[in-house]
Amino acid sequence: MTHSSLSTVRAHFPALQPTADRQPLIYFDGPGGTQMARQALDRMTGYITGGMANLHGTFPTSVATDALLDEARQAVADWLGCQAREVAFGANMTTLAFSIARGLAGYLQPGDEVVVTELDHRANVDPWVTLAQDRGATVRFIPVNTETYTLELENLAHIITERTKLVAVGMSSNVTGTVTPVEQIIRRAREVGALTALDAVHAVPHLSIDFRQLGCDVLLCSAYKFFGPHVGVAVVAADLFEKLAVYKLAPAPADIPHKLESGTQSHEGIAGLLGALEFIESMGxxxxxxxxxxxxxxxxxxxELNLAHDLEAFLRAEPRVQLYRAPAGTRKTPTLAFTIAGQNSREVAAWFARHHRMCIADGHFYATTLVDKVGVGAQGGWVRIGLAPYNTAEEVHQFKAALQAFLHTHE
Incomplete structure (x- = not known):
């Protein structure tokens, strides 16, 4: 991206604009939630100020709200390569995952198996583990390699077996950035007739995804990770969706996708999601x-990857820094997690915020199995930097200088 085009991108984000009484922060916390694009904000305020309404009425604002949701579904379908009727909205990815898990209760019997991974955020582990526990099924884990921070897939045929009914896997780690070759896992699951659920929360802001081509059954993501508000998105393959026995109110719609959308949705949030996709569309x-x-x-x-390559090389060269990132040749998103010898990660992140106005996250990031596997709990988890399209080479340079200052003053 040229300097002028990057300036144009940054102009889309109100939080990045200086005001008379403040300079903007440096936002390196994209994996925890990006800043909101102006298109999303404008869509939200436009819906609110234009007159809010509930669905299925005969009056203009209700008709307009119905049309808004239809438009948003179709935009998501165009983006993720699915059918509009396969797209459901909800509070967040976690809530939707638990709802879908409840709907699959009749699919599992005692003795069946559910497969999850040691690399994933618990939002794509615990809904399915809870389902397995409720139904008397067994849980098996695809292990993580603690040297490469990738999943060990060599014994996949022995982990996903004829007893497997559901496989849940993340497309990209929200800690290490590792992009998992989910196609291989989906292919094995299909061989034994198992369903697949993909956590795409950390993938969709960075990777082009085609739901039909992947051949999975469920895909979940969240708009606040791709420049929009807090709205969850579930894509459920129509043949499964039709059979899904979701918990719902008796008078509520029973057709797809509406039967998964319990209660009144955040219409203004869905408007913002549509605006976020309009920002992405403007980039291409x-x-x-x-x-x-x-x-x-x-x-x-x-x-993002151009900046990440520079940052990765710098972090690998610092002897006191332990970088938790897959080696060259493994596809990764621009998310870098590290620890500093002898330092608590929360204190490190607080130092960057206090001295350099940098938003850098710390903690376990809900990847608690990975925390235990690599042994970073005693240090407060990781320090994590995640890049977004509005980050600049100058910001990365400032971070590198700041880290060197931190290391010098904390010898």
Missing amino acids: AGATRAARLRAGIEAIDAH
Whole structure:
């Protein structure tokens, strides 16, 4: 990205604009939630100020709300390569995952098996583990290699067996950035007739995804990770969705996707989600919205990875820094987790915030199995930097100088 084009990108984010009484922070906390694009904000305020309403009415604002949700579903479908009727909205990814897990209760019997991974955020572990426990099924884990921070897939045929009914895996780690070759896992699951659920929360801000091509059954993500508000998105394959026995009110719609959307949704949030996709679309070119969205993500990814390569080389060269990142040749998102010898990660992050106005996260990031496997709990977990399309080479340079100052003053 050129300096001028990057300035154009940054202009889309109100939080990055200086005001008379403050300079903007440096936001390195994208994996925890990106800043909101102006298109998302404008869509939200436009819906609110234009007149809010509930669904299925005959009056203009209700009709407009119905149309908004239809438009948002179709935009997500264009983006993720699915059908609009396979797209459901909810409070967040975790809530949707638990709802889907409850709906699959009749699918599992005692003695069946559910497979999850040691690398994942617990939002794509605990809903399925809870389901297994409720149904008397067994839980098996795909192990993580603690030297490469990748999943060990060599024995996949012995982990996913004829007894497996569900496999849940993350597309990309929210700690190490590792992009898992989920196609291999999905292929094995399909061989034994098992369902697959993908956590794409950390993947969709960086990777172009095609739900149909992947061949999975469930895909989950959250708009606040891709420049929008706090709204969850579930894509459920139509054939499974039709059979899903969700908990719902008796008078509520029983058709898909509405039966998964219990209660009144955040219509203003869904408007913001649509605006976030409009920002991504503005980053790309093409004859269709789907093509522009795909090109937009690819442009974002290219910019972020260029910065990440520079940052990764710097962190690997610091002897007191332990970087938890897969080796060269493994696909990764621009998320880098590290620890500093002898330092508590929370105190490190607080130092950067206090002295350099940098938003850098710390903790376990809900990847608690990985915490235990690599033994970082005593240090307060990791320090994590995640890059977004609005980050600049100058900000990365400032971080490198700040880290060197920290190491010098904490010898």
